[in-house]
Amino acid sequence: MLTDIIVGVEVIASFALILLILLHSGRGGGLSDMFGSSIGSAAAGSTVAEKNLDRLTVAFAVVFAFTTVIIGLRWG
Secondary structure (H helix, E strand, C coil): CCHHHHHHHHHHHHHHHHHHHHHHCCCEEEEEEHCCCCCCHHHHHCCCCHHHHHHHHHHHHHHHHHHHHHHHHHHH
């Protein structure tokens, strides 16, 4: 039962990672351009939205890595 919960958390984290990575700005735009602020590539990553997006992405990546290690230890 605990393994099922951990697998569920990993699936949620993986879908969240896919979504968050796709929201990141590439070379030209991204989340900041979606809301109308087209400052340019000089200020890319300096907005509050981009910083919070980076923090969320790192948090979900840590959760995903942690659950992957736990599953590997439980099934290995």
